[in-house]
Amino acid sequence: MTTVLRVRNLTKQYNNLTAVNRISFEIKEGEIVSLLGPNGAGKTTTIQMLLALVSPTSGDIEIFGKNLKEHREELLSLMNFTGPYSLLPYNLTPKEGLTVFALLYGVRDYKERAKSLLDEFGLAGLANKKIGQLSSGEHMRLGVAKAFVNNPRLLLLDEPTASLDPAIAQGLRAKILKRVQESSGAVLWTSHNMREIEKVSDRIVFLSRGQIIADATPKTLKKRFGQEDLEDIFITIAQNPTSKSL
Amino acid sequence: MNLLHILGIFYRNIVIIRRSIPKLFSLFGFITVELFLWGFITLWVETVAPADGNYDFMLLILSAFIFWSMFDLSQRSFGVSFLEEVWSRNIINLFASPVKVSELILGFALIGVAQVLLAFFYVTPLAFLLYTLKIWDLGLYIIPFFVNILVFGWVLGVVTIGLVVRFGPSADILAFFIPFLLLPFSAVYYPISVFPPLLQKLTFVLPTRHMFEGMRIAITEGIVPLHNVFWASVLNLICVLLGFLFLYWMLRLARTKGYLSRLVQD
Numbered sequence: 001m002t003t004v005l006r007v008r009n010l011t012k013q014y015n016n017l018t019a020v021n022r023i024s025f026e027i028k029e030g031e032i033v034s035l036l037g038p039n040g041a042g043k044t045t046t047i048q049m050l051l052a053l054v055s056p057t058s059g060d061i062e063i064f065g066k067n068l069k070e071h072r073e074e075l076l077s078l079m080n081f082t083g084p085y086s087l088l089p090y091n092l093t094p095k096e097g098l099t100v101f102a103l104l105y106g107v108r109d110y111k112e113r114a115k116s117l118l119d120e121f122g123l124a125g126l127a128n129k130k131i132g133q134l135s136s137g138e139h140m141r142l143g144v145a146k147a148f149v150n151n152p153r154l155l156l157l158d159e160p161t162a163s164l165d166p167a168i169a170q171g172l173r174a175k176i177l178k179r180v181q182e183s184s185g186a187v188l189w190t191s192h193n194m195r196e197i198e199k200v201s202d203r204i205v206f207l208s209r210g211q212i213i214a215d216a217t218p219k220t221l222k223k224r225f226g227q228e229d230l231e232d233i234f235i236t237i238a239q240n241p242t243s244k245s246l
Numbered sequence: 247m248n249l250l251h252i253l254g255i256f257y258r259n260i261v262i263i264r265r266s267i268p269k270l271f272s273l274f275g276f277i278t279v280e281l282f283l284w285g286f287i288t289l290w291v292e293t294v295a296p297a298d299g300n301y302d303f304m305l306l307i308l309s310a311f312i313f314w315s316m317f318d319l320s321q322r323s324f325g326v327s328f329l330e331e332v333w334s335r336n337i338i339n340l341f342a343s344p345v346k347v348s349e350l351i352l353g354f355a356l357i358g359v360a361q362v363l364l365a366f367f368y369v370t371p372l373a374f375l376l377y378t379l380k381i382w383d384l385g386l387y388i389i390p391f392f393v394n395i396l397v398f399g400w401v402l403g404v405v406t407i408g409l410v411v412r413f414g415p416s417a418d419i420l421a422f423f424i425p426f427l428l429l430p431f432s433a434v435y436y437p438i439s440v441f442p443p444l445l446q447k448l449t450f451v452l453p454t455r456h457m458f459e460g461m462r463i464a465i466t467e468g469i470v471p472l473h474n475v476f477w478a479s480v481l482n483l484i485c486v487l488l489g490f491l492f493l494y495w496m497l498r499l500a501r502t503k504g505y506l507s508r509l510v511q512d
Contacts (some may be wrong), residue, residue, distance in 0.1 A: 051341075052501070053338065073344040085510055089258070089262075092262070099257070100257060101254075102254075103250045104343045104345050105343060105344060106251060107250070108250070110250070
Protein backbone atom coordinates (compact mmCIF):
# COMPACT_ATOMS: atom_id res chain seq x y z
CA MET A 1 0.00 0.00 0.00
CA THR A 2 1.18 3.50 -0.81
CA THR A 3 2.19 5.70 2.09
CA VAL A 4 -0.03 8.78 1.97
CA LEU A 5 1.35 10.64 4.97
CA ARG A 6 4.74 10.23 6.58
CA VAL A 7 5.66 12.33 9.60
CA ARG A 8 9.25 12.11 10.82
CA ASN A 9 10.63 13.57 14.05
CA LEU A 10 8.13 16.40 13.90
CA THR A 11 8.73 19.00 16.59
CA LYS A 12 7.09 22.30 17.39
CA GLN A 13 8.50 24.53 20.03
CA TYR A 14 7.00 27.82 21.20
CA ASN A 15 9.64 29.59 23.31
CA ASN A 16 10.01 27.26 26.30
CA LEU A 17 7.00 25.09 25.50
CA THR A 18 7.42 21.98 23.37
CA ALA A 19 3.95 21.45 21.94
CA VAL A 20 4.97 18.52 19.76
CA ASN A 21 8.12 16.54 20.47
CA ARG A 22 9.78 14.39 17.79
CA ILE A 23 6.69 12.48 16.69
CA SER A 24 6.82 10.03 13.78
CA PHE A 25 3.98 8.11 12.22
CA GLU A 26 2.60 7.06 8.85
CA ILE A 27 -0.78 6.63 7.23
CA LYS A 28 -1.18 4.25 4.31
CA GLU A 29 -3.73 4.39 1.51
CA GLY A 30 -7.20 3.37 2.67
CA GLU A 31 -6.22 3.61 6.33
CA ILE A 32 -8.07 5.55 9.03
CA VAL A 33 -5.78 6.57 11.84
CA SER A 34 -7.07 8.27 14.95
CA LEU A 35 -5.00 10.82 16.76
CA LEU A 36 -5.98 10.81 20.40
CA GLY A 37 -4.80 12.55 23.49
CA PRO A 38 -5.92 14.70 26.39
CA ASN A 39 -6.34 18.44 25.99
CA GLY A 40 -2.99 20.08 25.34
CA ALA A 41 -1.42 16.85 24.08
CA GLY A 42 -0.46 18.46 20.77
CA LYS A 43 -3.19 17.12 18.47
CA THR A 44 -4.30 20.50 17.12
CA THR A 45 -0.71 21.69 16.67
CA THR A 46 0.04 18.49 14.74
CA ILE A 47 -2.99 18.98 12.50
CA GLN A 48 -2.09 22.63 11.96
CA MET A 49 1.40 21.59 10.90
CA LEU A 50 -0.11 19.04 8.50
CA LEU A 51 -2.22 21.85 7.02
CA ALA A 52 0.85 24.12 6.69
CA LEU A 53 -0.73 26.65 9.05
CA VAL A 54 2.13 26.25 11.50
CA SER A 55 5.76 25.67 10.53
CA PRO A 56 7.51 22.82 12.34
CA THR A 57 10.57 23.72 14.38
CA SER A 58 12.18 20.56 13.01
CA GLY A 59 11.22 17.32 11.33
CA ASP A 60 9.55 16.49 8.03
CA ILE A 61 6.05 16.03 6.67
CA GLU A 62 5.76 14.06 3.45
CA ILE A 63 2.51 13.57 1.60
CA PHE A 64 2.60 11.14 -1.30
CA GLY A 65 6.36 11.25 -0.99
CA LYS A 66 6.59 15.01 -1.42
CA ASN A 67 7.74 17.46 1.20
CA LEU A 68 4.87 19.67 2.38
CA LYS A 69 7.05 22.74 2.79
CA GLU A 70 8.32 22.54 -0.77
CA HIS A 71 5.04 21.50 -2.46
CA ARG A 72 2.52 23.32 -0.28
CA GLU A 73 -0.13 24.29 -2.85
CA GLU A 74 0.08 21.03 -4.80
CA LEU A 75 -0.30 18.90 -1.68
CA LEU A 76 -3.03 21.03 -0.10
CA SER A 77 -5.09 20.52 -3.25
CA LEU A 78 -5.02 16.76 -2.49
CA MET A 79 -6.09 17.27 1.12
CA ASN A 80 -8.98 18.75 3.02
CA PHE A 81 -10.09 19.08 6.59
CA THR A 82 -12.81 20.05 8.98
CA GLY A 83 -12.38 21.24 12.52
CA PRO A 84 -14.15 23.15 15.27
CA TYR A 85 -11.75 26.12 14.94
CA SER A 86 -12.69 26.87 11.34
CA LEU A 87 -16.24 27.90 10.64
CA LEU A 88 -17.65 28.40 7.21
CA PRO A 89 -18.56 32.00 6.25
CA TYR A 90 -21.73 32.86 8.14
CA ASN A 91 -22.86 35.39 5.54
CA LEU A 92 -22.95 32.91 2.65
CA THR A 93 -25.51 30.21 2.00
CA PRO A 94 -24.40 26.53 2.00
CA LYS A 95 -24.72 26.52 -1.78
CA GLU A 96 -22.55 29.61 -2.15
CA GLY A 97 -20.09 28.40 0.50
CA LEU A 98 -19.54 25.05 -1.20
CA THR A 99 -19.24 26.78 -4.58
CA VAL A 100 -16.56 29.09 -3.16
CA PHE A 101 -14.61 26.18 -1.67
CA ALA A 102 -14.93 24.15 -4.87
CA LEU A 103 -13.36 27.11 -6.67
CA LEU A 104 -10.65 27.56 -4.04
CA TYR A 105 -9.74 23.88 -4.45
CA GLY A 106 -9.67 24.25 -8.23
CA VAL A 107 -12.72 22.07 -8.98
CA ARG A 108 -13.71 22.77 -12.57
CA ASP A 109 -17.37 21.67 -12.32
CA TYR A 110 -17.77 23.72 -9.14
CA LYS A 111 -21.52 24.32 -9.45
CA GLU A 112 -22.33 20.65 -9.94
CA ARG A 113 -19.96 19.62 -7.14
CA ALA A 114 -21.63 22.01 -4.72
CA LYS A 115 -25.06 20.72 -5.66
CA SER A 116 -24.13 17.04 -5.39
CA LEU A 117 -22.55 17.59 -1.95
CA LEU A 118 -25.67 19.38 -0.73
CA ASP A 119 -27.74 16.39 -1.86
CA GLU A 120 -25.34 13.81 -0.45
CA PHE A 121 -25.13 15.39 3.00
CA GLY A 122 -28.84 16.10 3.29
CA LEU A 123 -28.41 19.87 3.03
CA ALA A 124 -30.37 20.52 -0.17
CA GLY A 125 -33.30 21.93 1.79
CA LEU A 126 -30.96 24.42 3.47
CA ALA A 127 -29.10 25.37 0.30
CA ASN A 128 -30.26 28.99 0.31
CA LYS A 129 -30.39 29.64 4.03
CA LYS A 130 -27.56 31.71 5.52
CA ILE A 131 -24.86 29.54 7.12
CA GLY A 132 -25.05 31.74 10.21
CA GLN A 133 -28.65 30.59 10.68
CA LEU A 134 -27.83 26.86 10.62
CA SER A 135 -27.89 24.77 13.78
CA SER A 136 -24.51 23.57 15.05
CA GLY A 137 -25.31 20.08 13.75
CA GLU A 138 -26.17 21.39 10.29
CA HIS A 139 -23.03 23.50 10.32
CA MET A 140 -21.01 20.43 11.25
CA ARG A 141 -22.49 18.45 8.36
CA LEU A 142 -21.72 21.33 6.02
CA GLY A 143 -18.14 21.37 7.31
CA VAL A 144 -17.78 17.68 6.46
CA ALA A 145 -19.37 18.28 3.04
CA LYS A 146 -16.81 21.04 2.47
CA ALA A 147 -14.05 18.59 3.42
CA PHE A 148 -15.09 16.41 0.46
CA VAL A 149 -15.35 19.24 -2.04
CA ASN A 150 -12.11 18.26 -3.83
CA ASN A 151 -12.42 14.48 -3.32
CA PRO A 152 -9.33 14.57 -1.10
CA ARG A 153 -6.80 11.75 -0.93
CA LEU A 154 -5.90 12.77 2.61
CA LEU A 155 -8.60 13.92 4.97
CA LEU A 156 -8.03 15.50 8.38
CA LEU A 157 -11.16 15.30 10.51
CA ASP A 158 -10.98 17.06 13.83
CA GLU A 159 -14.03 16.04 15.86
CA PRO A 160 -16.29 15.77 12.82
CA THR A 161 -19.35 14.57 14.75
CA ALA A 162 -18.97 16.60 17.95
CA SER A 163 -22.29 18.49 17.75
CA LEU A 164 -24.41 15.76 16.23
CA ASP A 165 -27.04 13.54 17.77
CA PRO A 166 -26.14 9.81 17.72
CA ALA A 167 -28.36 8.99 14.74
CA ILE A 168 -27.04 11.77 12.52
CA ALA A 169 -23.49 11.10 13.71
CA GLN A 170 -23.84 7.47 12.70
CA GLY A 171 -25.15 8.46 9.26
CA LEU A 172 -22.34 10.91 8.77
CA ARG A 173 -19.71 8.38 9.85
CA ALA A 174 -21.14 5.89 7.37
CA LYS A 175 -20.93 8.49 4.59
CA ILE A 176 -17.34 9.32 5.47
CA LEU A 177 -16.33 5.65 5.60
CA LYS A 178 -18.03 4.91 2.27
CA ARG A 179 -16.31 7.88 0.65
CA VAL A 180 -12.94 6.84 2.03
CA GLN A 181 -13.38 3.27 0.78
CA GLU A 182 -14.39 4.47 -2.67
CA SER A 183 -11.49 6.86 -3.03
CA SER A 184 -8.96 4.67 -1.18
CA GLY A 185 -8.02 7.87 0.59
CA ALA A 186 -6.44 8.13 4.00
CA VAL A 187 -7.90 9.78 7.09
CA LEU A 188 -6.48 11.27 10.25
CA TRP A 189 -9.38 11.45 12.70
CA THR A 190 -9.54 13.05 16.13
CA SER A 191 -12.42 12.75 18.52
CA HIS A 192 -13.16 12.50 22.21
CA ASN A 193 -15.87 9.94 21.46
CA MET A 194 -14.06 6.67 22.13
CA ARG A 195 -16.87 4.50 20.78
CA GLU A 196 -16.62 6.38 17.51
CA ILE A 197 -12.85 6.00 17.47
CA GLU A 198 -13.15 2.28 18.05
CA LYS A 199 -15.65 1.94 15.19
CA VAL A 200 -13.69 3.86 12.57
CA SER A 201 -10.00 3.37 13.35
CA ASP A 202 -7.60 0.98 11.75
CA ARG A 203 -4.93 2.33 14.05
CA ILE A 204 -4.70 4.72 16.98
CA VAL A 205 -1.87 7.13 17.72
CA PHE A 206 -1.93 8.31 21.33
CA LEU A 207 -0.32 11.63 22.06
CA SER A 208 0.54 12.91 25.48
CA ARG A 209 2.48 16.06 26.28
CA GLY A 210 3.54 16.31 22.67
CA GLN A 211 4.90 12.78 22.40
CA ILE A 212 3.53 9.58 20.91
CA ILE A 213 3.12 7.08 23.68
CA ALA A 214 1.24 4.42 21.74
CA ASP A 215 0.70 3.61 18.07
CA ALA A 216 -1.27 0.42 17.49
CA THR A 217 -4.59 -1.10 16.41
CA PRO A 218 -7.49 -0.75 18.89
CA LYS A 219 -7.27 -4.50 19.56
CA THR A 220 -3.54 -4.40 20.33
CA LEU A 221 -3.98 -1.37 22.54
CA LYS A 222 -6.64 -3.11 24.60
CA LYS A 223 -4.41 -6.12 25.00
CA ARG A 224 -1.38 -4.04 25.91
CA PHE A 225 -3.26 -1.98 28.48
CA GLY A 226 -5.24 -4.95 29.74
CA GLN A 227 -8.47 -2.99 29.42
CA GLU A 228 -11.58 -3.66 27.39
CA ASP A 229 -12.72 -0.11 26.97
CA LEU A 230 -10.84 2.47 24.90
CA GLU A 231 -12.17 5.19 27.18
CA ASP A 232 -10.45 3.55 30.18
CA ILE A 233 -7.21 3.49 28.22
CA PHE A 234 -7.65 7.17 27.40
CA ILE A 235 -8.23 7.99 31.08
CA THR A 236 -5.20 5.95 32.12
CA ILE A 237 -3.03 7.84 29.67
CA ALA A 238 -4.51 11.19 30.63
CA GLN A 239 -3.78 10.46 34.30
CA ASN A 240 -0.25 9.21 33.62
CA PRO A 241 0.81 11.55 30.85
CA THR A 242 4.55 11.06 31.21
CA SER A 243 4.56 7.31 31.63
CA LYS A 244 6.55 5.84 28.75
CA SER A 245 6.12 2.27 29.86
CA LEU A 246 2.52 2.38 28.70
CA MET B 247 -1.59 30.98 -11.10
CA ASN B 248 -4.96 29.20 -10.93
CA LEU B 249 -7.83 31.34 -12.25
CA LEU B 250 -10.41 29.26 -10.38
CA HIS B 251 -8.77 30.22 -7.08
CA ILE B 252 -8.96 33.91 -8.00
CA LEU B 253 -12.56 33.51 -9.14
CA GLY B 254 -13.36 31.88 -5.77
CA ILE B 255 -12.00 34.88 -3.85
CA PHE B 256 -13.80 37.30 -6.17
CA TYR B 257 -17.12 35.43 -6.10
CA ARG B 258 -17.10 35.12 -2.29
CA ASN B 259 -16.73 38.88 -1.88
CA ILE B 260 -19.11 39.95 -4.64
CA VAL B 261 -21.86 37.77 -3.16
CA ILE B 262 -21.68 39.44 0.23
CA ILE B 263 -21.34 42.97 -1.14
CA ARG B 264 -24.30 42.46 -3.45
CA ARG B 265 -26.77 41.67 -0.71
CA SER B 266 -25.44 43.65 2.23
CA ILE B 267 -27.05 47.06 2.66
CA PRO B 268 -24.30 48.31 5.02
CA LYS B 269 -21.67 47.27 2.47
CA LEU B 270 -23.54 48.97 -0.34
CA PHE B 271 -23.84 52.07 1.82
CA SER B 272 -20.10 52.04 2.50
CA LEU B 273 -19.63 51.91 -1.26
CA PHE B 274 -22.11 54.57 -2.35
CA GLY B 275 -23.48 56.24 0.78
CA PHE B 276 -20.38 57.75 2.36
CA ILE B 277 -19.12 59.14 -0.91
CA THR B 278 -22.50 60.78 -1.54
CA VAL B 279 -22.51 62.48 1.87
CA GLU B 280 -18.91 63.61 1.43
CA LEU B 281 -19.65 64.91 -2.04
CA PHE B 282 -22.30 67.19 -0.55
CA LEU B 283 -19.87 68.32 2.16
CA TRP B 284 -17.00 69.14 -0.19
CA GLY B 285 -19.36 70.60 -2.77
CA PHE B 286 -20.79 73.10 -0.28
CA ILE B 287 -17.34 73.98 1.04
CA THR B 288 -16.18 74.63 -2.52
CA LEU B 289 -19.24 76.75 -3.31
CA TRP B 290 -18.42 78.88 -0.30
CA VAL B 291 -14.71 79.09 -1.23
CA GLU B 292 -15.72 80.33 -4.68
CA THR B 293 -17.76 83.15 -3.13
CA VAL B 294 -14.83 84.41 -1.01
CA ALA B 295 -12.08 83.86 -3.62
CA PRO B 296 -11.03 86.85 -5.74
CA ALA B 297 -13.29 87.21 -8.74
CA ASP B 298 -10.31 87.51 -11.10
CA GLY B 299 -8.66 84.32 -9.82
CA ASN B 300 -7.60 81.75 -12.37
CA TYR B 301 -8.50 78.71 -10.37
CA ASP B 302 -11.45 76.47 -11.04
CA PHE B 303 -11.97 75.55 -7.39
CA MET B 304 -14.81 73.20 -8.16
CA LEU B 305 -12.61 71.13 -10.45
CA LEU B 306 -9.56 71.35 -8.15
CA ILE B 307 -11.22 70.44 -4.88
CA LEU B 308 -13.91 68.04 -6.03
CA SER B 309 -11.63 66.09 -8.36
CA ALA B 310 -9.10 65.84 -5.50
CA PHE B 311 -11.90 64.60 -3.25
CA ILE B 312 -13.07 62.02 -5.81
CA PHE B 313 -9.58 60.67 -6.45
CA TRP B 314 -8.75 60.55 -2.75
CA SER B 315 -12.00 58.64 -2.19
CA MET B 316 -10.96 56.16 -4.87
CA PHE B 317 -7.60 55.70 -3.14
CA ASP B 318 -9.30 55.26 0.22
CA LEU B 319 -11.78 52.76 -1.25
CA SER B 320 -9.04 50.84 -3.02
CA GLN B 321 -7.20 50.36 0.29
CA ARG B 322 -10.32 49.74 2.35
CA SER B 323 -11.89 47.17 0.02
CA PHE B 324 -8.63 45.26 0.07
CA GLY B 325 -8.31 45.28 3.85
CA VAL B 326 -11.98 44.57 4.47
CA SER B 327 -12.00 41.61 2.05
CA PHE B 328 -9.34 39.99 4.22
CA LEU B 329 -10.99 41.05 7.47
CA GLU B 330 -14.24 39.53 6.28
CA GLU B 331 -12.51 36.15 6.39
CA VAL B 332 -11.20 36.88 9.89
CA TRP B 333 -14.54 38.15 11.20
CA SER B 334 -16.38 35.09 9.83
CA ARG B 335 -13.67 32.77 11.24
CA ASN B 336 -13.08 31.42 7.76
CA ILE B 337 -9.44 32.44 7.64
CA ILE B 338 -8.09 29.01 8.62
CA ASN B 339 -10.07 27.42 5.76
CA LEU B 340 -8.54 29.95 3.40
CA PHE B 341 -4.93 29.49 4.52
CA ALA B 342 -5.32 25.70 4.58
CA SER B 343 -6.56 25.72 0.98
CA PRO B 344 -4.25 25.49 -2.03
CA VAL B 345 -4.70 29.21 -2.76
CA LYS B 346 -1.37 31.00 -3.10
CA VAL B 347 -0.80 34.36 -1.42
CA SER B 348 -0.37 35.95 -4.86
CA GLU B 349 -3.79 34.55 -5.93
CA LEU B 350 -5.36 35.86 -2.75
CA ILE B 351 -3.90 39.30 -3.39
CA LEU B 352 -5.00 39.27 -7.03
CA GLY B 353 -8.53 38.25 -6.00
CA PHE B 354 -8.68 41.11 -3.51
CA ALA B 355 -7.27 43.50 -6.11
CA LEU B 356 -10.03 42.53 -8.54
CA ILE B 357 -12.64 43.17 -5.86
CA GLY B 358 -10.98 46.54 -5.29
CA VAL B 359 -11.07 47.41 -8.99
CA ALA B 360 -14.74 46.41 -9.24
CA GLN B 361 -15.67 48.52 -6.22
CA VAL B 362 -13.61 51.54 -7.28
CA LEU B 363 -15.05 51.50 -10.81
CA LEU B 364 -18.59 51.17 -9.46
CA ALA B 365 -18.06 54.08 -7.08
CA PHE B 366 -16.30 56.18 -9.72
CA PHE B 367 -19.01 55.72 -12.35
CA TYR B 368 -21.60 56.53 -9.70
CA VAL B 369 -20.00 59.63 -8.18
CA THR B 370 -18.81 61.38 -11.33
CA PRO B 371 -22.28 61.74 -12.93
CA LEU B 372 -23.61 62.74 -9.51
CA ALA B 373 -20.93 65.44 -9.21
CA PHE B 374 -21.91 66.68 -12.66
CA LEU B 375 -25.59 66.80 -11.73
CA LEU B 376 -24.98 68.61 -8.44
CA TYR B 377 -22.07 70.91 -9.30
CA THR B 378 -21.65 70.61 -13.08
CA LEU B 379 -18.25 69.09 -12.42
CA LYS B 380 -16.90 67.71 -15.70
CA ILE B 381 -14.19 65.41 -14.44
CA TRP B 382 -13.99 63.91 -17.94
CA ASP B 383 -12.48 67.21 -19.09
CA LEU B 384 -9.32 66.19 -17.29
CA GLY B 385 -8.64 63.93 -20.25
CA LEU B 386 -6.73 60.71 -20.65
CA TYR B 387 -3.57 62.04 -19.02
CA ILE B 388 -5.24 61.46 -15.68
CA ILE B 389 -5.09 57.67 -16.25
CA PRO B 390 -1.48 57.15 -15.04
CA PHE B 391 -2.34 58.97 -11.81
CA PHE B 392 -5.55 56.97 -11.41
CA VAL B 393 -3.70 53.66 -11.88
CA ASN B 394 -1.05 54.74 -9.38
CA ILE B 395 -3.77 55.64 -6.89
CA LEU B 396 -5.32 52.17 -7.19
CA VAL B 397 -2.00 50.38 -6.90
CA PHE B 398 -0.88 52.35 -3.85
CA GLY B 399 -4.27 51.61 -2.25
CA TRP B 400 -3.57 47.90 -2.76
CA VAL B 401 -0.09 48.27 -1.28
CA LEU B 402 -1.55 49.76 1.87
CA GLY B 403 -4.15 46.97 1.82
CA VAL B 404 -1.35 44.40 1.72
CA VAL B 405 0.34 46.15 4.66
CA THR B 406 -2.99 46.14 6.53
CA ILE B 407 -3.29 42.38 6.01
CA GLY B 408 0.27 41.90 7.28
CA LEU B 409 -0.50 43.93 10.40
CA VAL B 410 -3.74 42.00 11.08
CA VAL B 411 -1.87 38.70 10.65
CA ARG B 412 0.79 39.90 13.11
CA PHE B 413 -1.35 41.65 15.71
CA GLY B 414 -4.65 39.79 15.34
CA PRO B 415 -8.21 40.95 14.63
CA SER B 416 -7.87 43.84 17.08
CA ALA B 417 -5.74 45.55 14.43
CA ASP B 418 -8.78 45.74 12.12
CA ILE B 419 -9.16 49.47 12.81
CA LEU B 420 -6.06 49.97 10.64
CA ALA B 421 -8.08 48.93 7.60
CA PHE B 422 -10.06 52.15 7.97
CA PHE B 423 -7.41 54.42 9.46
CA ILE B 424 -4.18 54.08 7.44
CA PRO B 425 -5.15 56.35 4.49
CA PHE B 426 -6.25 59.04 6.91
CA LEU B 427 -2.71 59.12 8.34
CA LEU B 428 -1.36 59.98 4.90
CA LEU B 429 -4.03 62.53 3.99
CA PRO B 430 -2.40 65.68 5.47
CA PHE B 431 0.97 64.87 3.89
CA SER B 432 -0.22 63.88 0.42
CA ALA B 433 -1.00 67.40 -0.86
CA VAL B 434 -4.48 66.29 -1.82
CA TYR B 435 -6.31 69.60 -1.37
CA TYR B 436 -3.37 72.03 -1.38
CA PRO B 437 0.01 72.29 -3.11
CA ILE B 438 3.18 71.07 -1.44
CA SER B 439 4.42 74.65 -1.39
CA VAL B 440 2.30 75.19 1.73
CA PHE B 441 4.41 72.63 3.63
CA PRO B 442 7.39 73.81 5.70
CA PRO B 443 10.66 73.15 3.81
CA LEU B 444 11.58 70.12 5.92
CA LEU B 445 8.15 68.51 5.38
CA GLN B 446 8.44 69.12 1.65
CA LYS B 447 11.62 67.03 1.70
CA LEU B 448 10.23 64.33 3.99
CA THR B 449 7.02 63.84 2.03
CA PHE B 450 8.98 63.24 -1.16
CA VAL B 451 8.91 59.50 -0.41
CA LEU B 452 5.10 59.39 -0.48
CA PRO B 453 3.75 58.28 -3.88
CA THR B 454 0.44 59.99 -3.04
CA ARG B 455 2.17 63.37 -2.84
CA HIS B 456 3.40 63.05 -6.43
CA MET B 457 0.06 61.71 -7.64
CA PHE B 458 -2.03 64.53 -6.25
CA GLU B 459 0.51 67.27 -6.94
CA GLY B 460 0.75 66.00 -10.51
CA MET B 461 -3.00 65.93 -10.94
CA ARG B 462 -3.28 69.48 -9.67
CA ILE B 463 -0.66 70.63 -12.18
CA ALA B 464 -2.52 68.77 -14.91
CA ILE B 465 -5.75 70.55 -13.96
CA THR B 466 -4.33 74.04 -13.51
CA GLU B 467 -1.76 74.08 -16.30
CA GLY B 468 -3.19 71.55 -18.74
CA ILE B 469 0.10 69.68 -19.12
CA VAL B 470 1.21 66.20 -18.11
CA PRO B 471 3.81 66.67 -15.36
CA LEU B 472 6.04 63.78 -16.36
CA HIS B 473 8.33 64.08 -13.40
CA ASN B 474 5.36 63.57 -11.04
CA VAL B 475 4.21 60.56 -13.06
CA PHE B 476 7.76 59.21 -12.95
CA TRP B 477 8.24 59.60 -9.20
CA ALA B 478 4.74 58.39 -8.36
CA SER B 479 5.33 55.25 -10.44
CA VAL B 480 8.87 54.55 -9.20
CA LEU B 481 7.95 55.06 -5.55
CA ASN B 482 4.85 52.95 -6.07
CA LEU B 483 6.88 50.09 -7.51
CA ILE B 484 9.24 50.26 -4.53
CA CYS B 485 6.21 50.26 -2.19
CA VAL B 486 4.70 47.25 -4.01
CA LEU B 487 7.94 45.35 -3.49
CA LEU B 488 8.25 46.39 0.15
CA GLY B 489 4.55 45.68 0.79
CA PHE B 490 4.83 42.12 -0.52
CA LEU B 491 8.08 41.52 1.38
CA PHE B 492 6.36 42.76 4.54
CA LEU B 493 3.35 40.47 4.01
CA TYR B 494 5.52 37.41 3.31
CA TRP B 495 7.61 38.22 6.38
CA MET B 496 4.47 38.51 8.54
CA LEU B 497 3.04 35.26 7.18
CA ARG B 498 6.31 33.47 7.82
CA LEU B 499 6.37 34.85 11.34
CA ALA B 500 2.70 33.87 11.81
CA ARG B 501 3.41 30.28 10.75
CA THR B 502 6.40 30.08 13.07
CA LYS B 503 4.70 31.63 16.08
CA GLY B 504 1.23 30.18 15.49
CA TYR B 505 -0.46 33.55 14.94
CA LEU B 506 -2.76 32.24 12.18
CA SER B 507 -4.81 30.12 14.55
CA ARG B 508 -4.99 33.11 16.89
CA LEU B 509 -6.92 34.95 14.17
CA VAL B 510 -9.97 32.84 14.97
CA GLN B 511 -9.50 32.91 18.73
CA ASP B 512 -9.10 36.61 19.55
